[in-house]
Amino acid sequence: MRSPIFTVLLIGCICFLTGFSPFSDQNTVEEIAPVTFLAVKQGEEKGSLTVATLVPPIMNEEKQFFSTKVRLLEQGRRQFNFKYYREIRFGQLRMLFIDEQIAKTGIVNLMDTLLTDPEVSPRLFLIVFKGDFEAYTKNQMQKQKDLDYYLYRMFKHYEKENQGEIAVTNIHEFMEKTHTPYSDPYMPVFNVDKNCFSYEGTGFFSNGKLKGQTDKEQDQFFLLLSKSKFLKNVIIEPLDLSLGEVHAIVKKQVNLKDHTVVLKIQYRGRIDEYRGSKDLNSQADFYELTDEIKDYLEEGTVSLLKTFQELGVDPLEIGRQTLTPVSKSMSAEDWLTFWKSAKIKVDCSIELEPLTI
Amino acid sequence: MFWNKRIQKIRHEKKNGNELFQKNEDLSLESLKAMISNMDDGESIEHSISRNRKITIVYIKTLIDLERLNESIIQPVKNCSEEMIHTCLSSEKIVAVTTLDNAQKLMMQGHVLIYDDKGHLWAVPLENPLARSVEESQSETILYGPKDSFTEQIDQNITLLRRRLPLTELKTEKFSAGYLTKTKVVMLYVEGIANPDIVDIARKKISKINFDMIIEQSNLAAFMEDHIHSVFPQFQQTDRPDQCAYSLGLGKIVILVANTPFALIAPITFFHLFQSPEDYIHRWIVASFLRSLRYVSYMVSILLIPLYVALTTHHYHIIPLQILFVLLESRSKLPFSPFWEGLLMLFVLEIIKEASLRMPNKTSTTLGTIAGIVIGQAAVEAGFVSKILIVLVGVAAVASFLVPNYLLSKTNTLIQFAYLILASFLGIPGIVLGLIHMLAHLNGLTSLKQPYFSPIAPLYWRDWMDFFFRAPIPWMKKRPKQADALFKWRYNRGDG
Known part of the structure; x- marks a missing residue:
């Protein structure tokens, strides 16, 4: 008797465990x-x-x-x-x-x-x-x-x-x-x-x-700062320039005492296309252009962060920087209040790869 | 009632089979003649020889070499003037026979019986060998490697093995199996390497066989297997002497059966059934790739159709989108559910496979065309099966041919059917349950009491050298643990 009961129970268990249902x-x-x-x-x-x-x-x-x-x-x-x-x-x-x-x-x-x-x-x-x-x-x-x-x-x-x-x-x-x-x-x-x-x-x-x-211009900065930290092309219209294979290394800091948010961004890329007036063979012109790109990237990043402050959103998860191993964490509401009024400091550097093949 | 009127009842005697055919009469000319009565090919010839003596020669003409009868027996005996006739014969294997039972046994083995008027009986071996020459293996062909294969002649087969292993330690133990067939069975092993416990198990198993007929090696395997209800073969059957010699060298046992060109190798594991002699001919990387391809193909051959049924019946979520659209279109007009569609195609495929095996070579080409074009294409056009299933069935069928062991590849269909039913009711969890059951079953099997699922369970790391992958041969320093050989080192340690 034991064997048939065992078999029936086993089959029953198998059916129910595997999600078998008459419905x-x-x-x-x-x-x-x-x-x-x-x-x-x-x-x-x-x-x-x-x-x-x-x-x-x-x-x-x-x-x-x-x-x-x-x-x-x-x-x-x-x-x-x-x-x-x-x-x-x-x-x-x-x-x-x-x-x-x-x-x-x-x-x-x-x-x-x-x-x-x-x-x-x-x-x-x-x-x-x-x-x-x-x-x-x-x-x-x-x-x-x-x-x-x-x-x-x-x-x-x-x-x-x-x-x-x-x-x-x-x-x-x-x-x-x-x-x-x-x-x-x-x-x-x-x-x-x-x-x-x-x-x-x-x-x-x-x-x-x-x-x-974001608009399309700001979107470039968001993509560079968010998950992928990479853009195949960054179009800089005011400079008639296209940067290719742009990677960003982003360091975020929140200074609660100074009420400041600091972003240090290291960009690396190459000039894909340039239709401006500068002579890229001239070292002086090239350095000048690099500085202009850096200024553009800084301004764009600040503009993006200000938009976030106005909207009251933190998609870059800057608030995580307030967490410390020992002290009590800030509430989400407190962080948002802080974020909306925080001073923004962006420090960009750019490394352009040589143009020669 | 009906049967009682028409058929006279047979009263079965409760006798031992050996007793039934035992001759208890005294040895005499009459009893010898009675032995061949009602036998068209049984002959008894009387000859007068010198000193007015008479001899009677009794034999079965279909079993002996008639050409040699005259020159080897009749002529020497006719001119014999000796008291004891056998001294005139040149043959060294003359046996003096004292019982009728023994006389019958020898006569049926191809001996000629010579009975003189003084009541002496001698048996002279004059067997007609009826041997075919050593040919290339038809069932396990390899491109580069030895081309010889076993024949129906057991002595010839032993010669082929002895040439490969010229050792006095290669022992051959002879048995007789089947009281009707009296089939000669020879067990071979290398003394000092093969584990005596395993040899003893095999010896006992063969000795215990008390059946009427052992026609070929599978009959013998059926009596020696530890698990007769399993679908998995527990003996490797091969007609390749090189494979047998290699197995003997690793400490395994080879069993040869008379009148069949196939030998049995044991103990084996499930994974031995995926190995081919060619694995040791190719470069190790290529051999490893080919071997792993066989395992993958085996899984493909048993799981592809059940997976199709599981996915199309239960798990449409996980089918890639583009394939799903093709499937939807392909299955939209079909009258059968995926399960019946799969079952139908598996049946048809099995019918085609069986038919092509039984047909002569020339007809099987026509059969292939009919099967491929008519059944495949027409079934799709007629709306019986979907195009995708035809592709999958084709892939599964081709994949099943990669398994080198014919007996294992034949179990595929049964396993496929079981998985098909599970997939139809429970989907992928059903297939997983089936796989768990199969693994548990394989884990429980033994071959001559040795674990069948090693080197996985039990875990024999040493044997992984020649498992999914085939390691370079110089790395295989030890004999496999599964065969439990007495002497594990393969390198000659004396040579450093």
């Missing part, structure tokens, strides 16, 4: 429609949302664009299912496009909904868009069959290869930064119209709300 999801690939992105926009009524997505085609059918007006994100999925013969699944959701208006009102509850869904991967790219994403998708899907896939590849490229062109972020990083003191999340901001989907800069969040964004 398990039916995931046979041909019966589901794994969508790759959701675009969330402010609805006409207060608190309502417009959720849109593209459903991948099977066989020789067109890609279908679905858009529905709902109050809850999950309601959107249900509405899509009513319209389509395959079940919409979020297991392959790779991108979440958030309208600027919603981003300004707060997106933490949206993020929570997605994070609690066990199907959704934490590597979900987050993007803020300005404009009519629906018009862009409808127009572009006629020309580009795998539009959503190529958009995903673009974000994946900038994330994985650390190219330093776009500050890509995913839902996991976003929520981590949101809930960590001395840290604020950011997202790439894109401008969308019927024909164009173009990168505009980086948007900065505080308490889950979009506070503002």
Whole structure:
């Protein structure tokens, strides 16, 4: 008797331990429609949302664009299912496009909904868009069959290869930064119209709300100071100059007594293109240009940090410098108050690699 | 009731098999003639010889060399004037036979019986060898290396081994297995290297066989294996003398069976089944790469189709996006679920494999074309299976051919089916459970009481020199621990 009972118990344990359930999801690939992105926009009524997505085609059918007006994100999925013969699944959701208006009102509850869904991967790219994403998708899907896939590849490229062109972020990083003191999340901001989907800069969040964004010039400094600390090209228009392969070594210091934040940045790069009036073969001219670049970089960095102070965000996590091994740490609110009024001191140095081959 | 009317019941006698065929009669001319009664190829010839004496020669003409019968026996005996006839014969292996049972045994082994009128019986060996020449191995071909292989002649096979190991320590113990077939079985080992305990285990196992027929080496292995219900072979079967000689030198035992060109090698591990004689011919880096490729291919051959079923049924999340789109399109029109689709293709593949084995060479080319084009392409076009599955089945089938051991490669299909069912119900966790079970099972197996899953469990670091990777041969200073050889050093220590 003991052996059959043992066998049944063993099989039972195996089934339950492996997540076997009579109510398990039916995931046979041909019966589901794994969508790759959701675009969330402010609805006409207060608190309502417009959720849109593209459903991948099977066989020789067109890609279908679905858009529905709902109050809850999950309601959107249900509405899509009513319209389509395959079940919409979020297991392959790779991108979440958030309208600027919603981003300004707060997106933490949206993020929570997605994070609690066990199907959704934490590597979900987050993007803020300005404009009519629906018009862009409808127009572009006629020309580009795998539009959503190529958009995903673009974000994946900038994330994985650390190219330093776009500050890509995913839902996991976003929520981590949101809930960590001395840290604020950011997202790439894109401008969308019927024909164009173009990168505009980086948007900065505080308490889950979009506070503002950088312009393209400032964005270069942010990318150099943030995670990648590398830019393939730094365009300096006032000097008619392009620097290539720019790396930055950043040292941050917070002096609580002097109420000062000091950034010491060591840049290294090479001159890729120069269309200005100086003769780079002349040593005097070259030193002069180096000084001008250094001044430009210092001014740009100060301008970026001042923007952060105005927005009340700290995406560079400068606040971490206040932590000491023994003393009590500053509260996030205290740090923000300090940061907003702190004096900024930026000391840049630049090392230009020789031009000769 | 129906059977009772039509078939007369046979009363099975509870007798020992050996007793059943034992002759208890006295030795006489009549009893000798009775022995060959109702045998078309049994002959008894009477000859008058000098001194008005008569002799009777009894033999089975299909077992003896008829050309030599006249010159070696009849002519010398006819002119024999000696009292004892056997003194006139030139053969040195003449046996004086005293019992009928012994006479029968010798006659059936190809001896000619000579019975004189004084009641003496002699047996002269005149066996027809029916031997084929030593040819190249068909089942384990290698490009660079020895080309000879075993034949059905056991003595010839022993010669091939003795040429490679010219040692008096190479012992050959003879056994007879099967009371009907009386198959000659020879166990070979190198005394002083092979562990006597293992030799003793093998000796006892062979001696204990009390079955009617041992036709070939697999029959013998079935009686000697420690775990008969396992799908994994616990003896290595090879027709390559070089491989046998190498194993003997490492302290293993080789068992030769008469009338079969395959030898059994034991004790072995699961990993020996992935080794090929060519591994020791290639440069060690190349050999290591090829060997690891075999392990990978084995895993691919058993896991690829179950993984396809697991991914398409349960885990669409982890399929790369572009492949998922292709899969969606490919599977959209299919009438079967991934499990049935996989099962169908595995069945078809197995049918093709079996058919190509049983067909003559010329027909198997046609079969290949039919299988490849008609079944593969047409099945996709007809919408029975997806294009991706056809690719995966092809890859899995080709990968399974990389396993050098035929018996192991044949177990693949069964394991695949088991994993397929697990993958269909439980997805990847199911496959993992299957793998855990397989590892646990392999860990529990033994080959002649030696651990089958070493050098992983138990962990024999020494044997890792010749495991996933094949280390340079000069580095293999010691014999593998798994065979538990008495003398572990391979270098001659006396020479420094």
